Amino acid sequence: MIKCLLVEDQTLVRLGLANLLNLDSAINIEAQAEDGLQALTLLAEHSFDIALLDMRMPNLDGLGVLQKMREKGDKTPVLIITTFEDCDVLVKALNLGARGYVLKNIELEELISAIKQVVAGERVLQSAVTDFLLKKELSPQLCLTDKEQTVLQCLSLGMPNKMIAKKLDNSEGTIRNHVSQILAKLDVKDRTQAVIKAINQNLI
Amino acid sequence: MIKCLLVEDQTLVRLGLANLLNLDSAINIEAQAEDGLQALTLLAEHSFDIALLDMRMPNLDGLGVLQKMREKGDKTPVLIITTFEDCDVLVKALNLGARGYVLKNIELEELISAIKQVVAGERVLQSAVTDFLLKKELSPQLCLTDKEQTVLQCLSLGMPNKMIAKKLDNSEGTIRNHVSQILAKLDVKDRTQAVIKAINQNLI
DNA sequence: CCCGAGCTATGACAGATGTCACTGTTTTTA
DNA sequence: TAAAAACAGTGACATCTGTCATAGCTCGGG
Structure with a gap:
């Protein structure tokens, strides 16, 4: 059973997503946070197999949470789930040790498989994301x-x-x-x- | 049983929301669309007690769907569910006959009660929304x-x-x-x- | 019928903007 | 260490931007 922390500010999205993911027998959303500060508190108090992080949040955004986690030496694998095809933020997140970065328009099965891959120690990047990295590499x-x-x-x-x-x-x-x-x-x-x-x- | 059409482009959000709403015994998500065009097709083929419309979508956005519905004389009550505190869009939506306008950070219970109110023929506007209307009224x-x-x-x-x-x-x-x-x-x-x-x- | 609102236009003006060329200093990195 | 970036600065220049005053046109409501 994969123990997940879900961090997402919009109540509807968070509850909905938690429900969906809990339908998978291998996944269990053990805690939810609605902003970065709550997420840090939960991370300090409990241990999770993976943290699912939204990027845009009030108080402390996804990057901020990653930063703080690294400062504290927290090694919980992080999968970023965000709305926008980004650029710098993506690179920054990867540099801060995020293990995966997927867009919110991903299919449910893909998300579930992404979670399992990250927990298994793999890196998960959607093609839209790798395309960007390539482009960036080609024109530094x-x-x-x-x-x-x-x-x-x-x-x-x-x-x-x-x-x-x-x-x-x-x-x-x-x-x-x-x-x-x-x-x-x-x-x-x-x-x-x-x-x-x-x-x-x-x-x- | 309230027959709902749910229109939202992000798969995760759509499925999650559908799940959540279906948990309420009085609500039944009978169909889902992931963009405005699909929504119009479904509206033409079936009848619903209410349509839950996202605003930002590919192909045809929420306002576009409303517009087309009015042109066709479709009287299905519409509840707009959107991410952003808006301005003109809100006014336009209301002018096009939307019966409610709520933000995505609404609590689940509030959303459910909003759906029931709209179906009952009432108008639903969050206070953030009415505040704006007032401001607009004061400075035309x-x-x-x-x-x-x-x-x-x-x-x-x-x-x-x-x-x-x-x-x-x-x-x-x-x-x-x-x-x-x-x-x-x-x-x-x-x-x-x-x-x-x-x-x-x-x-x- | 006249007034106001919206749209169009002009000319003149001050200030903001963007480009270029050139000169340094500091920091990084190969 | 030497080359390469990043950073800071100047002066000159052409152009773009925004403001103001002014004025003509059209159209709809009182």
């Missing part, structure tokens, strides 16, 4: 640097160059250069398009 | 005109003024005026912020 120069990430985040909050410069304690010219670089890497023509792309691809 | 001058809507859509595609002007067959100056007007109504300082707001509040 398109990756944003840390600073560019930061600036992009500011852009996504609608900040003008001047304000970004003040916030990051740089000259406006420097910010302009960073923005220019971001536009080139994202292959767009202006900040608005950059923000749209960032939001769509969840680069932020 | 903030509504975008049709043209402004169109321009905002173009903005959300990342188009510069010149391109919008060409596409809508206007002078660039006219577009600038419209944009200016949009910024004032949305209470933001530039097009980027406008797009961010539009995406977040789903004004597009």
